[in-house]
Amino acid sequence: MTTYHSTRSRNESLTSKQAILEGIAQDGGLFVRDDVAAGAPSLEQLLAGTYQDRARLVLGHLLDDFTAEEISTCVEAAYGANFDSKLITPVTPCGQDWTLELWHGPTSAFKDVALQMLPQLMRVSRAGDGRRVMIVTATSGDTGKAALEGFADVEGTGVTVFYPHGKVSDIQRLQMATQRGANVAVCAIEGNFDDAQSEVKRIFADEALRARLAERNVVLSSANSINVGRLVPQVTYYFDAYAQLAAAGALKPGDAIDFCVPTGNFGDVLAGYYAKLMGLPVRTLVVASNANDVLTDFITTGTYDRRRPFHKTISPSMDILVSSNLERLLFYLSDGDCELVSSLMADLAEKGAYTVPPTLLTRLHETFACGRADDAATRETIRAVWDEHHVLLDPHTAVARHVLDARPADGVARVCLSTASPYKFSADVLAALGHDVSGMGGFACMDALSELTGTEPPAALSALRDAEERFDDVVSVSDMNRYAEDSAVRVLA
């Protein structure tokens, strides 16, 4: 069986089940396994069958302490009628290139692909030791809803989500306030997202709280994107996109392929690198950033420098200055040099910046390219792609599309990852198409966008109009700790 250890040392050695429950290593590093390629299924095996077949092979390989039956029950629960496409992640044409639609899950954003699976993996991982898992998370809008939807009524788990009062969109608030499930809690806080995030970190560090919960057999855990259980499910759709293109005759098995990925925390694009390590013939992974272009600079120069202004953009899920999952890439590109990764991360913590050795930068450039799009370029791309191809893009996807369009095509198949339904960002998309949206609410924008383009919003978003609101709690930041404990006790009682 393969074991996981920290990116920063090899002192701890964990099974994947343990790594999924722990989330982050004791030394602050991220869990990785050394050899991703060894024993991987062949490309031929990975291209046969359905999305679910591929998911079973990918998970079975990367999480090899799960039994085949455990993996099967997880895949069945995660990828079924909860997605509104039989293909789960359909590939559609866009001019000469392709779009991989990752937003057909219950919350209409790509985080569903991982967050429909993570709770299932946690359910299986904790089985046997009798502990129950309480997820506590702060959200600026999208992740919280995807976590709620993934954990709702999953046995032995509970979830509490905090979001900043008055600082999420109408639709995002409704998505959370109407969440079904007996094991969920949703609470607005008086403060901004950073306040919520910082307090959640303090809740995790509160030893007395952990001890009280431990007496009730409850462990606190997080669902954030550094968890191995979120990374691994994302590897599947890279193989699946390739299989769909092979089936459509757009490439032959063995041909190279490029992916362009709208990037924030680097989880999505890192999964593409895992697919490459496992044998998918990926030529280039293009990292697309918005005005928060710390990754563009890093990939260009080898220096990662977070000391820069933070921009609030129309692609908010990419408004990030520290891309946590990049640490895993540094580990692989340095051939597993934990000491180097440790010292780079210490530089980042102490100085706010680090520079990788030239050899590492050279290896980075063998696979990775980059580019950026500010809000003006993003809006222009939404308009141009609609006008030219009648494909409606959300702002995150449009960032990637802009970056891909700036690269010369050379006959290799190119796939742009699409991370959200345009209807999740109706107002910004409508405005990009030239409409005055001032004074319009969330549903009015959805209706106008539908009418203008002749496309339909996802059913789950339309259904919010009639859904009953269950949660209206608002607490101060100083009350979040007590709220988290009370809801853990209540929903896991």
Ligand SMILES: *Cc1c(COP(=O)(O)O)cnc(C)c1O
């Ligand atoms: C989270 C998210 C991203 C960024 O993905 P990472 O894995 O954090 O790089 C991009 N687009 C949307 C819509 C997202 O929700």
